[in-house]
Amino acid sequence: MAHLHDETVQFLETKANDVRKSIINMLVEAKSGHSAGPLGMADIFTLFYFHILKHDPKNPEWEGRDRVILSNGHICPLLYAVMAHSGYFPVEELNTLRKFGSRLQGHPHREWLPGIETSSGPLGSGLSQAVGMAIADRMDKGRTSDKFFYCFLGDGELDCGQVWEAAMLGGKEKLHNLIGIIDRNNIQIDGFTEDIMPLESLVGKFESFGWHVIEADGHGFEAMDNAVSEAKAVFEKPTMIIARTIPGKGVDYMERKFEWHGKPPTVEEGKEALHQLRTLGGKIKGEHE
Amino acid sequence: MLNENQKLNPRLLEKDVEQAPIRFGYGEGLLKAGEENEKVVALCADLTDSTKTSTFSNKFPERFVQVGIGEQSMASVASGMAAMGKVPFIASYAMFSPGRNWEQIRTTICYNNSNVKIAGAHAGVSVGPDGGTHQAIEDIAIMRVIPRMTVVVPCDSVEAKKATYAAATTKGPFYLRFAREATPIVTTEESPFEVGKANLLRNPENPQVAIIACGSLVYNAIMAAEELAKEGIECSVLNNHTVKPMDKNSVVSVSKEAGAVVTVEEHQVMGGMGSAVAEILAKEVPTPMEFVGVQDLFGQSGEPNELVEEYGMGVKKIIEAVKRVLKRN
Numbered sequence: 001m002a003h004l005h006d007e008t009v010q011f012l013e014t015k016a017n018d019v020r021k022s023i024i025n026m027l028v029e030a031k032s033g034h035s036a037g038p039l040g041m042a043d044i045f046t047l048f049y050f051h052i053l054k055h056d057p058k059n060p061e062w063e064g065r066d067r068v069i070l071s072n073g074h075i076c077p078l079l080y081a082v083m084a085h086s087g088y089f090p091v092e093e094l095n096t097l098r099k100f101g102s103r104l105q106g107h108p109h110r111e112w113l114p115g116i117e118t119s120s121g122p123l124g125s126g127l128s129q130a131v132g133m134a135i136a137d138r139m140d141k142g143r144t145s146d147k148f149f150y151c152f153l154g155d156g157e158l159d160c161g162q163v164w165e166a167a168m169l170g171g172k173e174k175l176h177n178l179i180g181i182i183d184r185n186n187i188q189i190d191g192f193t194e195d196i197m198p199l200e201s202l203v204g205k206f207e208s209f210g211w212h213v214i215e216a217d218g219h220g221f222e223a224m225d226n227a228v229s230e231a232k233a234v235f236e237k238p239t240m241i242i243a244r245t246i247p248g249k250g251v252d253y254m255e256r257k258f259e260w261h262g263k264p265p266t267v268e269e270g271k272e273a274l275h276q277l278r279t280l281g282g283k284i285k286g287e288h289e
Numbered sequence: 290m291l292n293e294n295q296k297l298n299p300r301l302l303e304k305d306v307e308q309a310p311i312r313f314g315y316g317e318g319l320l321k322a323g324e325e326n327e328k329v330v331a332l333c334a335d336l337t338d339s340t341k342t343s344t345f346s347n348k349f350p351e352r353f354v355q356v357g358i359g360e361q362s363m364a365s366v367a368s369g370m371a372a373m374g375k376v377p378f379i380a381s382y383a384m385f386s387p388g389r390n391w392e393q394i395r396t397t398i399c400y401n402n403s404n405v406k407i408a409g410a411h412a413g414v415s416v417g418p419d420g421g422t423h424q425a426i427e428d429i430a431i432m433r434v435i436p437r438m439t440v441v442v443p444c445d446s447v448e449a450k451k452a453t454y455a456a457a458t459t460k461g462p463f464y465l466r467f468a469r470e471a472t473p474i475v476t477t478e479e480s481p482f483e484v485g486k487a488n489l490l491r492n493p494e495n496p497q498v499a500i501i502a503c504g505s506l507v508y509n510a511i512m513a514a515e516e517l518a519k520e521g522i523e524c525s526v527l528n529n530h531t532v533k534p535m536d537k538n539s540v541v542s543v544s545k546e547a548g549a550v551v552t553v554e555e556h557q558v559m560g561g562m563g564s565a566v567a568e569i570l571a572k573e574v575p576t577p578m579e580f581v582g583v584q585d586l587f588g589q590s591g592e593p594n595e596l597v598e599e600y601g602m603g604v605k606k607i608i609e610a611v612k613r614v615l616k617r618n
Contacts, residue, residue: 067372069369109400110401110402111401111402117372118368118369118372118397118401119396119397119400119401120396121396122392122396125361125365125393125396125397126365128361128362128363128364128365128366128368128369128393128397129365129366129368129369129372129397130369131362131366131369132365132366132367132368132369132370132371132372132373132377133369133370133372133373134369135354135366135369135370136330136369136370136372136373136374136375137373139330139351139352139375140373161361162359162361162362162365162393165356165357165359165361165362166362166365166366168357168359169354169356169357169359169362169366173354
């Protein structure tokens with residue numbers, strides 16, 4: 001098991017907190033958008049954009065980059081926030097989310113913002129696209145290519161049949177260069193996933209489709225980093241990482257509540273959220289309140 | 290009064306004119322494109338032979354992806370491959386692709402501006418005995434309504450080969466529509482073909498009606514025009530193979546010259562090629578029109594010719610439509 005240096009973990013924690021604050025600010029300003037998913041996946045995306053990914057924010061078209069395919073496009077406030085904080089565009093631009101003329105469309109649009117690999121929003125299509133990219137790269141570079149295709153999925157979208165069409169093809173083609181990450185936060189718009197449409201056993205499902213499956217704590221930087229390292233070392237199969245996350249993580253009144261799937265905080269709620277994030281949930285004394 | 294410049298099949302008007310399924314041209318065009326450009330790849334959803342994807346996949350198995358019966362995923366897989374620089378062609382029956390995977394085509398191909406080519410085989414009632422479930426007669430409508438989509442409906446296998454090759458060498462989403470049955474060969478290798486440029490196949494002096502047709506019914510349109518000429522009614526015939534972007538200049542010019550129009554397509558009259566012609570004419574040069582096509586009905590089992598007659602697209606019905614529109618002019 002690789003060990004993340006304490007400084008690295010501290011750096012990632014700070015970055016993730018900045019990213020969460022940006023998400024709250026963006027959503028308050030936009031007056032619409034999704035809260036729970038972006039906050040819940042903030043640790044993972046921070047880990048990817050500041051530690052795992054091979055990418056160049058100043059040259060988003062760099063051919064050698066890893067590819068991030070965001071299938072559940074509605075958590076794009078998070079994607080935009082980590083992109084801005086890692087240098088793709090100015091952090092101030094985050095305030096334009098969902099506004100007329102903004103590059104930060106309500107759901108991501110590939111053509112509007114460099115660094116977005118595919119437009120998404122309608123659920124269930126991302127894994128197919130990631131499979132296609134991974135197949136194409138293998139046609140060109142063979143099985144020794146070190147480029148990875150990371151597809152982020154929500155757990156709710158696993159209701160879509162298309163995901164399983166893609167899972168079958170990924171298993172059939174033994175795409176070692178394809179790594180899926182499921183945000184297993186157990187909520188979707190109408191309620192808890194196991195009430196709406198039971199998904200378990202997710203491990204069993206993907207294993208039976210020919211995937212290597214890893215379960216990991218989605219808020220543990222080291223756990224997720226280790227999961228990705230393990231996935232990269234699997235040569236005969238694609239890997240699905242089931243990341244257990246808390247929706248709304250970091251803001252107590254949002255945590256675990258499906259009601260916060262698709263709505264933004266009000267100005268007052270936003271202030272409270274920012275206070276909690278500044279003080280890390282009361283663990284440190286608030287500054288400049 | 291066939292247009293000599295079109296270099297049509299010299300045996301076109303003979304009873305035993307050569308025939309070939311239009312989809313054969315897809316296989317040939319795909320193979321040609323694949324031989325010239327190694328980025329051309331093909332995907333199929335368990336219909337490799339009947340869509341003629343096999344012409345390509347037999348030669349280039351390493352550039353072929355068999356996705357199984359999963360048309361929705363196939364569209365998005367192709368989008369992903371295009372994002373990596375490939376030129377993917379996806380094929381199935383039109384009923385399933387684009388019939389079943391419309392949203393994936395809209396979002397992951399067109400909204401993404403992805404360089405994917407969609408081949409819909411077995412379109413129209415002429416699919417025959419398989420019956421109404423398998424007869425796509427709505428596909429032109431649902432494809433032409435999506436921004437950025439180019440829609441081409443070739444009239445024979447020779448034109449299908451050219452259209453497929455053109456799709457491979459033109460950037461952007463394409464929908465190519467093919468019929469199943471053996472169809473008379475109207476054009477030749479030498480006939481002009483350009484996406485977005487309709488071909489005037491019949492150009493009599495002083496035509497009274499312009500017949501604007503696409504796909505397998507171009508042949509019927511020509512036969513109807515020949516019959517009508519014997520009765521002293523002269524019709525021009527425009528092969529309007531590119532439904533989108535439509536050749537507005539040609540459509541307006543033949544309509545203006547004749548003063549009356551009949552559109553002919555193996556598709557619902559709502560939303561198809563004829564509707565697209567009407568959208569142009571209503572604005573540019575309002576002209577009396579008749580629409581030959583399926584009149585808001587589903588198909589059924591039967592022999593292809595029987596069904597084309599039953600659903601009002603045979604030569605006699607085209608002749609009747611011409612006479613009806615003449616009365617209104």
